[in-house]
Amino acid sequence: MNVLVLGADLHVGARLVALLRQAPWAQVTGATVRGPARRGGPLRLDTPAALAQALVDTDAVVDCSAPDPAWRPDEVRGLAHAAQEAGSPRMVFLSGIAVYGHRHAVAHEHTDAPRVLGRRGRALLAAERHVGDYAATGAQAVVLRPGHVWGPGSDEGVHRLAEALRCGRLGDLGPAGDGWSNLVHVDDVCAAAMRAVQLPPAPGAVRTYNLAAPDSPRWNEYFIDLALAIGATPVRRLRQVPMRLRAALGALLQSWLGEPLISPQMLRTWRQHLKLDARAATRDLRLHWTPYPTALHEAATWYLRQARSREHRRRMPSLHPPAR
């Protein structure tokens, strides 16, 4: 089976390409729609013609490019159009938790979209509609809605939080960190995408699945566990008001003091009592979720190895010449 992975330069996409390369049933091509072309890097498909060309003889396309800040929902419409012309391969689209808005509830896949949605939620919902339109033409399509992706290599889910924990800008937030984290290991997202590619055909309808590990804790618990695992101790208890002030000045503090960016959106997420119901994915995609302690250990080990290597580079610049 020929599988095209879009967003192969991003965290989930890169890991998916690596895992698909090990799968005996798949011939994978990693591609990206933007970013600089690199030798040995993913294929660059920045024109409709290049995209149409890449889709020829493709059995399935997995679009993992939504986490890119420059991503726009129109890209999914373009992809659907090109795919339709190339013989309607199966499409798997990685959406996100933002489609559920700011509500406090258990979110099932059939939960109606809230009336008020953020910019990101609106964009993802628009993209899901394009996927729906594509499926309505008789094609097969699956939408995956992962919670917060973490694990080795995760910048937003691990690295940035660990840096903030280290410099005392993050810790136990009390009621402000009481929301559900809906963490999902990057390998579980990739396993779900691979199973979605292989699902029995159901043309004409979009199948949607939430992805979040059932044992994912509340944010406070995750912050404390991560801090203990990386040695950012003693864990600080932080007040809400200074956190909000710092978040409001986030970009300035980042550029002036080099502090890791904590945005107001992140603060809102951390206090949101929203829990993804991922029972359908467990059942249909036959997922065995990575246990939370295992995922935490992997994430902390990855971060510490990365921090050590960065420290080594800083101390011994002569051994690490800048890459050309």
Place this chain on the structure above:
Amino acid sequence: MIKDANFVPRGTRLAADVCVVGAGTAGIPLALSLSGKGLTVLLLEAEHVPGGATRHWNGRCVPLDPLDFQARPQVPNSGWPISYEGLLPYYARANAWLEAGAFAYDARQVLPAGPMVASVDGEVLRLHGLERYSCPTDFGRRYRKRMQVATDLRVLTGARCTALRLDATGGTIRGLDVATRAGNRFGVRARAVVLAAGALQTARLLLCSRDLAPPGASFALDAIGRYAHAPLSGTVGSFTVAGDPARMRHGFEQAADGAYCRRRLTIDAQQQDALGLMNAAARLVPADGAGDAAPASALAWWQAIGRHAHGLARAPWQAPSLLADGWRHAVAPRRLPEVAPRVPARRLAVELQVEQQPLPSSRVLLAEEGDTLGMRRLRVDWRQCLADVESARRSLRLMSDELARCRVGRLEFEPGTLREALLHRPPARLVGTARMGRDLRTSVVDPDGKLHTVGNLYVAGAPVFPTCGQADPALTEVALALRLADRLVQRLQPRRAPAEELYA
């Protein structure tokens, strides 16, 4: 959701699977743990804000010791019908609810520095005991959002339960009468009723309702309101350090998880049994400090400021560290429990916390006069036994002898003033007024917390303690409430498919 009970239409009868009376230390964790399990829960709080005793407490968390669960000849009426090991998983969860860090109470594993005092050997004294401190967490504020967003939980504030209505046989609760101070009255019907209103109010409600029971009903349990007791505590003596006072580790230290901890001195369990001692723990505190046994009042606050000002006049270089500690104590979201001078002192005070015997004659009774809602008021007849003070004296003597033998320092106390030091004021939190046991004559509830003679009435928290040990009750209260929540889910067997656990 959280609502004011005055907005409930007068005379209505609310229905729920479980009705929890009291949104405090036990009630809030219990109700939130039942949420998301396919049951509807109604939580009644008499005050206008939930939180109960957690709104004002010192934050000290200590689990009971395994020996507290055993029947000991030296402690009459001792012995829990449940085991320490059975409660352990709930203790771990309770620690998280109270935000006191991990459930680890051994200083050797938690604190990187060495023991409280070096060079203490032998099998008599234990120096690795630990007490952890919560933020201190006010459950009403900390878990308010969870209570608000839970769709299967309804919290009514200002709702005072005035009576439990039994059916004709006296074996089942038919309903509850609820009143508000503004005069609204309504009823509640529930498959199970849990009283989690603290030792005094729970006993009051049971005693009031006992009178309402039909003649011949088996509800009347004699043990209700009896065995009221609490750990006794006070500053009992002084300790003079023999060597370098800087090597003593007796103050507050922060564990890796952020919780403040303090080391305690205890006597080995086997030694306690062999010598017939009741459980006791000692803390070494600054000699000029008020100690946390002192009542929190404006006078105590000014006295503390005066003491620190006096200390600063003698050692002005302490000012920055004292100010930082003052900030941590008064402003920081995780409070430093006490501000102590940073300069090591050779002379320290000894605070003792000792177990009290549960006596059937120590009881709470109904007074003749009633309150504005027509409920009879409560009269507390707290009694103590000289054996408690005598055991404390022997424990102190043993500690003193051992510390002298190891040449660590001199523990001095005046046996004559011990009684006054320990019994100088009634304890803040009584336990044991609806104690747990298997014998109907000496206990009120069974090991699950269910009243022996009523099929659907449960008691959670402090009232069910058969003995109090030397530990503050908060952590055990929460652990017992979480255990009861699990038992209730098993017993009531939710008819609807349980949702994913969302709120607890």
